[in-house]
Each structure stands twice: as C-alpha cells, then as structure tokens.
Amino acid sequence: MTGAASGPEERTQAPPLVELRGVTKVYGSGAAAMRALDGVELAIGAGEFVAVMGPSGSGKSTAMNILGCLDTPSAGSYRFRGLPVERLSRDERALLRRGHLGFVFQGFNLLNRTTALENVELPLIYRRVPRAERHARARRALAQVGLAGWETHTPGELSGGQQQRVAIARAMVTEPSLLLADEPTGNLDSARSHEIMALLTGLNRDQGITILMVTHEAAMAAYAGRVIQFLDGRVTSDSRPDNDQAGQG
C-alpha cells in the first residue's frame, strides 16, 4: 500500500517519465486465455533506479516488454513522457525505442562475430550519427564501462562480465532517458554481478539515466532506490528501502 501512497506524491512533484494505468495484458483467448498483467498501476519518475522483483510468471517480464515499447497492453494506457504508447504504430514505437530507450538483457544479446565497437555503434547507426562521431562516442562508452582497449574483440573473445559491459555501453551510448535491464546479472557470478551493479548505479547517479531492472536476487535489488514486487500480474508492493538513493534523482 506504500506504492499507492508514493504515486500521487510523485505526480505532484514532476510528471512521471513512464506511467501505467490499469494495464492488462491477456495472452490467448477463451478458456486458454492467460492474464499476464491485471490492472497494473505504476509511475516512475525521471532519474529513479527501480528494481522489479517477483517469481517467474508474475508478469514482470510482460511489464518490462510493455514499458520497453516492445509490446502493447490489451487494455489500459501506457504513457511515456505523456505520449500514449498504446496508440502508436509499430514503427512509431521503434522510433521511440531508438530515441529514448536502452536495453540490457540477461543473455547479453550482442551481435556475434561483430566487434565490441561495432556492437556499441549499432544504435548510433540507426540514429544516423555520422561515422566519426559514432566511433568517438562508442569508444567513450566502452571506456566508461572499463573496456578501453577491447574495441576490436568479438563477443566470443570476451568473458560474460565483459560482454554484459559491452551491452551496457550499447544501451547507454545513446544517452537514453530510460534504461531497461532484464536480469542483467542473471548469467554472471557474484563478483561480476556486483561490478555490473556498480556500473548501473554509477550511470543512474552520474548521468541521471532512469533505470528499471528486473532481478530476482535481493542482493542486486538492494542497489536500487525503489523496489517493486510483482505477483500474479499485479504490483503487490512498492517500497523505497533507502531514502538516500531516492533523493539522488
């Protein structure tokens, strides 16, 4: 119930970056219909670092797909910076992702047999950034995640932790307003996981990038300023364990 209390509080301060209202997602139809999300209400302000937790099948991945503009709700509305995403076309949503979103996946999802630099450059290519600037920005992003000197290595030549750093560099090189991370540490050992979390925390703190991260490890969620729990397609708790972090935004 704390979530319900913080919602209006956010809204009075500033318009939220993203806002879900009564979002429902149903897969299939008839008797086989599966309600993945059931009237989710959620608002996230600019500059927040939010961890999303919940067991498998709780709807957190579906919520992430909708927030990432990869999917649309069956009912309800999703506003991104006040823009009604559910009414946008497939291409308009692609342009929204291109311009404002960054993705980090559990499986890294880098292009195989493509160098780290080329991977990081990819979103800039779609943004039509000129070649020279593209190279410079991609190099800077790689240096920022501690991979200076690894530009010409392909994913196959990098460790898991390094691959995830390349993925983070790719997500942040466009300076997105929202970075969505789907279990970014799911495939990494604990030392590597903490390095990645430190990196994300730094991005949130130093560059003011809003981060929404799905995790099922409490140790990782502890890095976030706000933790949202999903269960059976609903938000069951919304807490800010560390007021210090929340104040940073």
Add this chain to the structure above:
Amino acid sequence: MLGNALLLAIREIRRNALRSTLTILGIVIGVAAVIVMVTLGDGATRAVTTQIESLGSNLLVIRTGQHMGPGQSSSAPAFSLADAVAVGRDVAAVRTVAPSASEPMTAIAGNANWATTVTGTDNRFFEVRNWTLEDGRLFSEADLRSGRAVCVIGATVRKELFGSLDPLGERIRLNKLSCEVIGLLLAKGQSTMGSDQDDLVVIPLRTLQRRIAGNQDVTLIQVSIHDGESTERAKAEIERVMRERRHIGRGEQDNFSVRDMKEIATMLTGTTRVLTALLSAVAAVSLLVGGIGIMNIMLVSVTERTREIGIRLAIGALEQEVLMQFLVEAVALSSLGGVLGIVLAIGASIALAGVLEVPFVFNGRIVLTAFLFSAAVGVVFGYFPARRAARLDPIEALRRE
C-alpha cells in the same frame, strides 16, 4: 543507410564465404550461359554477314519470279539484255550492271569431267561480285562482241579438271563447245549457303546465248550502286523501271524480285537468331533456378539470424530498415553472381569462339541486361525472406536461441 546496408551485406557474405559461393553458383552459371549463347549467336551472325558482304558491296540482285528462299522461285519470263541496259541508264544510283544467264553443265578437259555451272556474262560481273583475277586475262571487247569460245574458270574447276597443271591456253569442252581458258579467278571459298563459290565457268554472255542456250535470255541482273546511295531508293527505282518494261499494271504482283545483300543476309541469319533466342531462353531458366537458390539461402539466413534481427528491432530499427538490410544482401549476392557470370562468360566466349571458328563479338547490351537481370533476381527472390525478417516480433525473436 543504403551504403551501410551494403557494408553489412558484404560483411555477411564474406562471413559465409563457402555458402555464399554455392548460393550464387546458379546465378553465375545462368548469367554465363545466357551471355555465351548470345555472344556465339552474334558471332555466327557476324560470320554470315561478313561472307555476304564479300559477295559485293552495295549489291542488288534482280531475279525473275518472286524469290521466296534459297532454291524456291516462281516461274516468270526472262529478262533481256535491253532490260539491263535500261536499268543502267534510267537509275541514277547504279554504278555497274552485270546481266548474266547460267546453265548447269558438265565441263570436260582431257579425260577429267566436272559438273559445274556455266555463267554467260561480261567483265562487269567480276566487278560487282568482287572477283580477283589470279592469272591470265578477262574478256576482251572482241570476245564479248563476237561471242568467242573463251572462258574464265574458278579455282575448284581448275583443280578438278587440271590438277596442278597450268590451264591457261588449254581447252574445256562444254557440250559441243570447246572453250579456251584465258583467265583464272582467285579462290573465294565456301559461301554462307554452303555452296562452293569457286565452282564456276564464266564465258561471254553472247557465247552462252548463241552456242549453248540458244536464246536471248538474261536470267539474273546484278547491280552495284554508288557508295553513299540509299539501297532502298535504288531498289524502288529499279522496281519502277522493271515494272514498266515488263508491263506490270498497278495492283499486279511483280514477276521479278530485287533484293539487296542486307535482305539476303537477314534471311540467312534468321535461323541463327531463332536458335540463339531459344538457347538463351533455356539458359535463362537456370537464372530462375539460381534465384530460387538465393531465396532458400536467405530464408535460412533469416532463421539463423532471428536473434540478431530481434536485437536490431529492440534497438529501434524500423521494419523497412530490416527489410532493406536483407534485400540489399540478397541483391548483393545475386549481383556478385552476375559479375562473376559475366567474367566467366567473356572468357568462355573467347575460348569457344576460337574453337567454333566464329568471330568473338562483345555485346555490351546483353552483358548489361544479364547483370540487371541478376540484380532483379535478388530483389524478387530476396523480398519474401526480407519481409519475413522485417515482420518478426522483437520479443519472440529475442527469446530464440
């Protein structure tokens, strides 16, 4: 974006070098086959045309009857010497007129005999048909005027009747007529119709008319026209003069024909062209098969790269950008096949032209057409796989291993 898509496509093609090579093999073979067929066909046509031109430049042939094709003509009254004179006098474009009449006969010298064609004409015949005298002399005024029994013989007749002996001054018997050999013609070789051009005996027209045929007929009038004159106009003029002389009324069909060498060449090269077109069509089918090969590989590629497509879509690639990427890749593949096919075709054409003894004729248009066609194959057969890639659901695509 297009340049970038091209870069990506080339990178992808090089990454799968072996598979790409095998994929484009169909296109390579198809393009090469089409170009080789057309090039060799052009060469054969050129060979025919060159040979016909060697018969005489600006040559018009007036025959009796309507000449339908080699060996086919409807019967009609013969010409007379006066017809030939009239053509030379009334048609301005005419340079030389050579009237002639021919009879198939057996020529006998000593105990050798040879079936050949005896042509009665005058010295202008040698001029319009580009004959060169190898030895001896042509007819004198007196030979022609009084119809003397003298003859000029072709290389084949000479070989058959005299072997290695010198025929000049020797005599050839044509039926009851005994002719003195006064000149030898330089060999010309086979004609396009496969007949031996050197198999001929030429005697004065009057000699033939009086002492062999026993009439005043002229069966063939060969006309050369001045350089730069329009063959078409000269033809029309000659037709007008001849219709008048032969009393052919308006609306009636000509009972003679005037043909230029270009027409005869077209007639003779017709078969070659049809054959070339047919073989090229068969070769073009392999281009189609090559295109299907490309579609197949592009579909495999889309399936293999589902996750890559998912990543691109998630990052914000538009549907048309993904479509373009795969389309460019398919077109790059097929165009590469086209280029390799062209290189292969030119090499093969030069080699085959040498073996088949036809001239190598570089046909820039068919090379360009083949290349554009190969690129078009890429567009057509690449579109379906590319669209499939572009329409993928990014969430599904990312989940795929």
